[in-house]
Amino acid sequence: MKIFSGTANPLLAGHIASELGTTVSPLEIHVFPDGEKRIRILDAVLDENVCIVQPASPPVDQNYMELFLLVDAAKRSGAKSVTVICPYLGYERQDHIFRSGEAVSLAVIRTMLEAVGVDRLLIFDPHSIKIREIFRIPVVHLSALPLFAQEIRNHSWSISDTVLVTPDMGGIRRIKLLSNALNQMPYCVIKKNRDLETGEVTAEKIEGPIRKRAIIVDDMISSGKTIVTATNLLVKRGAKEVFVFATHPIFSQDAPKVLQNSVVQKIFVTNTVAVPKEKQFPKLTVLSVAEILAGELQK
Numbered sequence: 001m002k003i004f005s006g007t008a009n010p011l012l013a014g015h016i017a018s019e020l021g022t023t024v025s026p027l028e029i030h031v032f033p034d035g036e037k038r039i040r041i042l043d044a045v046l047d048e049n050v051c052i053v054q055p056a057s058p059p060v061d062q063n064y065m066e067l068f069l070l071v072d073a074a075k076r077s078g079a080k081s082v083t084v085i086c087p088y089l090g091y092e093r094q095d096h097i098f099r100s101g102e103a104v105s106l107a108v109i110r111t112m113l114e115a116v117g118v119d120r121l122l123i124f125d126p127h128s129i130k131i132r133e134i135f136r137i138p139v140v141h142l143s144a145l146p147l148f149a150q151e152i153r154n155h156s157w158s159i160s161d162t163v164l165v166t167p168d169m170g171g172i173r174r175i176k177l178l179s180n181a182l183n184q185m186p187y188c189v190i191k192k193n194r195d196l197e198t199g200e201v202t203a204e205k206i207e208g209p210i211r212k213r214a215i216i217v218d219d220m221i222s223s224g225k226t227i228v229t230a231t232n233l234l235v236k237r238g239a240k241e242v243f244v245f246a247t248h249p250i251f252s253q254d255a256p257k258v259l260q261n262s263v264v265q266k267i268f269v270t271n272t273v274a275v276p277k278e279k280q281f282p283k284l285t286v287l288s289v290a291e292i293l294a295g296e297l298q299k
């Protein structure tokens, strides 16, 4: 198998390749003055299985376009199959029409990925449960939950003073899976609201127990508003320590600053999305999904 990487997360591609005892194959990505890109695969891929690593993280549209061009280049060069590792699938939050007149962004992404010729898609902790219904190509859902469970076990936190927290109803399935992996650690659910126009996040209700230590688990952190709102509510209701585990560190706007200045003790994320130096902060720990991805490619 030949592994190629777009520009969104070359470090992850390198780690996957080294887990597999190989290296990332060379590409030429030329950017024209107007921003358009010309992609050229430099290795022969005729009749080869090709894997392309490119999360659709910000700048989402640019990274998607680069991915489409990479797949097209591989197909036109005679690749036998193209597996795309898009661990963070941008636009998946808009998986249906919330208000009349809206586009279904995830359906558009599906159309594009299938049209350029992706044969198989590997993603991590999808936000949408509709992905398998929407896509016609095989989509492998991988999860960072085993990494999170191990990290939580490493802390030897007592089950009697710790509670897992989902900051919204959409995370119920995720929190139940993690609770099962941690000897039925108790969990609670925060009822969150997001104003569809302003993006403001509010939360006033928690269903389930509160303990001294709260561990918030989410699929992604974008603006950080969900985490900060959930943390403030948990502290108001009696939690003394708050830890956060989230798969995708999107970190838009001034999220790193907001999170570092919050009362959260530590934030664990994964490298599904690259965190550039300027977005790293002392409370942040990045766990690697490379081994999980390499294992999947070896199946």
Ligand code: R5P
Pocket: 127, 167, 168, 170, 201, 218, 219, 220, 221, 222, 223, 224, 225, 226, 227
């Ligand atoms: C929303 O339903 C997701 O699970 C995340 O909670 C959300 O996307 C995080 O976004 P932000 O950090 O902007 O609140």
